[in-house]
Amino acid sequence: MKERYRNAVTYGFHKVDYRGEITDLNLDWMKVKLEGLEGISILKTSLIGDYNLLNILAAIAMVKELGEDIRELPEKLKKLDFVEGRMQRIEERGIKVIVDYAHTEDALESVLKTLTKCSYKKLYTLISGTGERYAEKRPRLAEISEKYSDYTMVSSNSPRDEDPMKIALEVAAGFKNARYSTYDIEVDRTKAIRKLVAQAQSGDIILLTGKGHENYQEIKKVKKEYKEIEVVEKALKSKIY
Helix, strand or coil: CCCCCCCCCCEECCCCCEEEEEEEECCCCEEEEEECCCCCCEEEECCCCHHHHHHHHHHHHHHHHCCCCCCCHHHHHHHCCCCCCCCEEEEECCEEEEEECCCCHHHHHHHHHHHHCCCCCCEEEEEEEECCCCHHHHHHHHHHHHHHCCEEEEEEECCECCCHHHHHHHHHCCCCCCCHHHEEECCCHHHHHHHHHHHCCCCCEEEEECCCCCCEEEECCEEEECCHHHHHHHHHHHCCC
Protein backbone atom coordinates (compact mmCIF):
# COMPACT_ATOMS: atom_id res chain seq x y z
CA MET A 1 0.00 0.00 0.00
CA LYS A 2 2.84 2.37 0.88
CA GLU A 3 4.55 1.69 -2.44
CA ARG A 4 1.40 2.26 -4.45
CA TYR A 5 0.04 5.21 -2.49
CA ARG A 6 2.90 7.40 -1.35
CA ASN A 7 0.70 9.53 0.90
CA ALA A 8 -0.86 6.54 2.67
CA VAL A 9 -0.59 6.49 6.46
CA THR A 10 -0.75 3.45 8.73
CA TYR A 11 -2.03 2.86 12.24
CA GLY A 12 -1.81 -0.04 14.63
CA PHE A 13 0.43 -1.54 17.29
CA HIS A 14 3.84 -1.96 15.60
CA LYS A 15 6.01 0.05 13.18
CA VAL A 16 3.26 2.35 11.93
CA ASP A 17 2.69 6.09 11.57
CA TYR A 18 0.13 6.20 14.38
CA ARG A 19 0.87 3.69 17.10
CA GLY A 20 -1.10 2.97 20.25
CA GLU A 21 -0.52 0.85 23.34
CA ILE A 22 -2.91 0.13 26.20
CA THR A 23 -1.15 0.89 29.49
CA ASP A 24 -4.04 0.47 31.92
CA LEU A 25 -7.37 -1.30 31.48
CA ASN A 26 -10.50 -2.13 33.42
CA LEU A 27 -14.16 -2.58 32.55
CA ASP A 28 -14.91 1.13 32.85
CA TRP A 29 -12.01 2.75 31.00
CA MET A 30 -8.55 2.31 29.52
CA LYS A 31 -5.46 4.49 29.29
CA VAL A 32 -3.60 4.53 26.01
CA LYS A 33 -0.08 5.67 25.14
CA LEU A 34 0.15 7.19 21.67
CA GLU A 35 3.09 7.74 19.33
CA GLY A 36 3.09 9.77 16.15
CA LEU A 37 1.08 12.71 17.46
CA GLU A 38 2.47 16.02 18.60
CA GLY A 39 0.88 17.27 21.80
CA ILE A 40 -1.00 14.06 22.60
CA SER A 41 0.75 11.18 24.32
CA ILE A 42 -1.85 9.79 26.75
CA LEU A 43 -5.58 9.23 26.24
CA LYS A 44 -8.24 7.97 28.63
CA THR A 45 -11.48 6.58 27.21
CA SER A 46 -14.42 4.41 28.26
CA LEU A 47 -14.14 2.51 24.96
CA ILE A 48 -11.99 -0.46 25.96
CA GLY A 49 -10.04 -3.16 24.15
CA ASP A 50 -7.63 -3.50 21.25
CA TYR A 51 -10.36 -3.19 18.61
CA ASN A 52 -11.53 0.10 20.11
CA LEU A 53 -7.94 1.34 20.21
CA LEU A 54 -7.65 0.59 16.49
CA ASN A 55 -10.90 2.49 15.84
CA ILE A 56 -9.61 5.45 17.84
CA LEU A 57 -6.27 5.44 16.01
CA ALA A 58 -8.05 5.34 12.65
CA ALA A 59 -10.26 8.29 13.63
CA ILE A 60 -7.33 10.32 14.97
CA ALA A 61 -5.26 9.62 11.86
CA MET A 62 -8.07 10.79 9.59
CA VAL A 63 -8.66 13.98 11.57
CA LYS A 64 -4.93 14.73 11.67
CA GLU A 65 -4.28 13.98 7.99
CA LEU A 66 -7.22 16.18 6.96
CA GLY A 67 -5.44 19.07 8.65
CA GLU A 68 -7.86 19.52 11.52
CA ASP A 69 -6.95 20.55 15.06
CA ILE A 70 -6.53 17.46 17.22
CA ARG A 71 -5.85 19.16 20.54
CA GLU A 72 -9.43 18.74 21.73
CA LEU A 73 -9.59 15.03 20.90
CA PRO A 74 -8.51 13.75 24.36
CA GLU A 75 -11.38 15.57 26.07
CA LYS A 76 -13.86 14.52 23.39
CA LEU A 77 -12.80 10.88 23.67
CA LYS A 78 -13.35 10.98 27.44
CA LYS A 79 -17.02 11.80 26.81
CA LEU A 80 -17.64 8.97 24.33
CA ASP A 81 -19.72 6.13 25.73
CA PHE A 82 -20.33 2.58 24.53
CA VAL A 83 -22.43 1.92 21.46
CA GLU A 84 -25.65 0.07 22.28
CA GLY A 85 -25.04 -3.66 22.24
CA ARG A 86 -21.26 -3.31 21.95
CA MET A 87 -19.57 -4.00 25.29
CA GLN A 88 -22.65 -2.49 26.93
CA ARG A 89 -22.26 -2.84 30.68
CA ILE A 90 -24.84 -3.33 33.43
CA GLU A 91 -23.86 -3.79 37.07
CA GLU A 92 -25.85 -4.83 40.11
CA ARG A 93 -24.30 -5.53 43.53
CA GLY A 94 -20.87 -6.19 42.08
CA ILE A 95 -22.05 -8.50 39.28
CA LYS A 96 -21.07 -7.02 35.92
CA VAL A 97 -23.00 -8.11 32.86
CA ILE A 98 -21.72 -7.24 29.38
CA VAL A 99 -23.94 -7.42 26.31
CA ASP A 100 -22.03 -7.64 23.05
CA TYR A 101 -23.03 -8.33 19.45
CA ALA A 102 -20.04 -10.65 18.90
CA HIS A 103 -21.35 -13.65 16.96
CA THR A 104 -18.32 -14.67 14.88
CA GLU A 105 -15.25 -16.46 16.19
CA ASP A 106 -12.95 -13.47 15.64
CA ALA A 107 -15.29 -11.07 17.42
CA LEU A 108 -15.81 -13.48 20.32
CA GLU A 109 -12.09 -13.97 20.83
CA SER A 110 -11.42 -10.24 20.64
CA VAL A 111 -13.96 -9.49 23.39
CA LEU A 112 -12.79 -12.34 25.60
CA LYS A 113 -9.14 -11.33 25.26
CA THR A 114 -10.08 -7.85 26.43
CA LEU A 115 -12.04 -9.13 29.43
CA THR A 116 -9.26 -11.46 30.59
CA LYS A 117 -7.06 -8.38 31.01
CA CYS A 118 -9.58 -6.96 33.50
CA SER A 119 -9.96 -7.87 37.15
CA TYR A 120 -12.66 -10.40 38.08
CA LYS A 121 -13.29 -13.54 40.13
CA LYS A 122 -15.05 -15.69 37.53
CA LEU A 123 -15.92 -15.11 33.88
CA TYR A 124 -19.17 -16.59 32.60
CA THR A 125 -19.80 -16.52 28.84
CA LEU A 126 -22.97 -17.16 26.86
CA ILE A 127 -22.42 -18.27 23.27
CA SER A 128 -24.89 -19.28 20.56
CA GLY A 129 -24.90 -20.35 16.96
CA THR A 130 -27.16 -18.37 14.63
CA GLY A 131 -29.70 -20.32 12.59
CA GLU A 132 -28.79 -20.82 8.92
CA ARG A 133 -25.52 -18.91 9.42
CA TYR A 134 -21.87 -19.98 9.86
CA ALA A 135 -22.78 -23.63 10.56
CA GLU A 136 -19.23 -24.87 9.93
CA LYS A 137 -17.84 -22.40 12.48
CA ARG A 138 -20.14 -23.27 15.37
CA PRO A 139 -17.73 -25.63 17.23
CA ARG A 140 -15.05 -22.93 17.14
CA LEU A 141 -17.20 -20.70 19.36
CA ALA A 142 -17.09 -23.31 22.13
CA GLU A 143 -13.36 -23.84 21.66
CA ILE A 144 -12.69 -20.11 22.09
CA SER A 145 -15.01 -19.69 25.07
CA GLU A 146 -13.49 -22.71 26.78
CA LYS A 147 -10.03 -21.18 26.39
CA TYR A 148 -10.87 -17.89 28.13
CA SER A 149 -13.95 -18.48 30.31
CA ASP A 150 -14.48 -20.21 33.64
CA TYR A 151 -17.95 -21.34 32.61
CA THR A 152 -19.84 -21.34 29.30
CA MET A 153 -23.57 -21.38 28.62
CA VAL A 154 -24.58 -22.55 25.14
CA SER A 155 -27.92 -21.03 24.14
CA SER A 156 -29.92 -19.91 21.11
CA ASN A 157 -29.74 -16.91 18.79
CA SER A 158 -32.46 -16.62 16.13
CA PRO A 159 -32.53 -20.31 15.11
CA ARG A 160 -34.81 -19.48 12.15
CA ASP A 161 -35.92 -22.78 10.59
CA GLU A 162 -33.27 -24.87 12.34
CA ASP A 163 -33.77 -26.88 15.52
CA PRO A 164 -32.22 -24.76 18.30
CA MET A 165 -31.03 -27.83 20.22
CA LYS A 166 -29.32 -29.18 17.10
CA ILE A 167 -27.48 -25.86 16.73
CA ALA A 168 -26.50 -25.85 20.41
CA LEU A 169 -25.13 -29.40 20.22
CA GLU A 170 -23.09 -28.50 17.14
CA VAL A 171 -21.63 -25.57 19.07
CA ALA A 172 -20.94 -27.73 22.15
CA ALA A 173 -19.05 -30.23 19.99
CA GLY A 174 -16.20 -27.73 20.01
CA PHE A 175 -15.42 -28.18 23.70
CA LYS A 176 -12.07 -29.98 23.88
CA ASN A 177 -11.41 -30.67 27.54
CA ALA A 178 -14.49 -29.33 29.28
CA ARG A 179 -16.38 -31.49 31.72
CA TYR A 180 -20.12 -30.95 31.83
CA SER A 181 -19.60 -29.06 35.09
CA THR A 182 -17.87 -26.27 33.16
CA TYR A 183 -20.62 -25.70 30.60
CA ASP A 184 -24.35 -26.07 30.18
CA ILE A 185 -26.92 -25.98 27.38
CA GLU A 186 -30.14 -23.99 27.67
CA VAL A 187 -31.72 -23.07 24.34
CA ASP A 188 -34.26 -20.75 25.95
CA ARG A 189 -32.12 -17.62 25.99
CA THR A 190 -34.05 -15.88 28.76
CA LYS A 191 -33.74 -18.93 31.02
CA ALA A 192 -30.05 -19.22 30.13
CA ILE A 193 -29.40 -15.66 31.27
CA ARG A 194 -31.36 -16.20 34.49
CA LYS A 195 -29.27 -19.30 35.23
CA LEU A 196 -26.02 -17.39 34.76
CA VAL A 197 -27.17 -14.50 36.93
CA ALA A 198 -28.28 -16.96 39.62
CA GLN A 199 -24.79 -18.51 39.72
CA ALA A 200 -22.79 -15.28 39.62
CA GLN A 201 -21.46 -13.54 42.71
CA SER A 202 -20.02 -10.10 43.41
CA GLY A 203 -16.80 -9.65 41.45
CA ASP A 204 -17.88 -11.91 38.60
CA ILE A 205 -18.36 -10.96 34.94
CA ILE A 206 -21.10 -12.35 32.69
CA LEU A 207 -20.54 -11.90 28.94
CA LEU A 208 -23.61 -12.33 26.73
CA THR A 209 -22.72 -12.58 23.05
CA GLY A 210 -24.67 -12.80 19.82
CA LYS A 211 -27.68 -10.49 20.19
CA GLY A 212 -26.29 -7.11 21.20
CA HIS A 213 -28.58 -4.32 20.01
CA GLU A 214 -30.99 -6.62 18.11
CA ASN A 215 -34.53 -6.50 19.50
CA TYR A 216 -35.92 -9.78 18.19
CA GLN A 217 -35.48 -13.54 17.97
CA GLU A 218 -36.37 -15.13 14.64
CA ILE A 219 -38.02 -18.53 15.10
CA LYS A 220 -39.77 -20.40 12.27
CA LYS A 221 -39.94 -17.26 10.11
CA VAL A 222 -41.53 -15.28 12.96
CA LYS A 223 -39.68 -12.39 14.58
CA LYS A 224 -40.49 -12.37 18.30
CA GLU A 225 -39.68 -9.33 20.38
CA TYR A 226 -36.60 -9.85 22.52
CA LYS A 227 -34.44 -7.19 24.18
CA GLU A 228 -31.35 -8.55 25.88
CA ILE A 229 -30.83 -5.51 28.12
CA GLU A 230 -34.36 -5.79 29.52
CA VAL A 231 -33.91 -9.52 30.16
CA VAL A 232 -30.67 -8.83 32.02
CA GLU A 233 -32.16 -6.04 34.13
CA LYS A 234 -35.10 -8.24 35.20
CA ALA A 235 -32.78 -11.17 36.01
CA LEU A 236 -30.51 -9.00 38.15
CA LYS A 237 -33.41 -7.42 40.03
CA SER A 238 -35.03 -10.79 40.76
CA LYS A 239 -31.79 -12.45 41.92
CA ILE A 240 -31.81 -13.56 45.55
CA TYR A 241 -28.64 -12.33 47.28
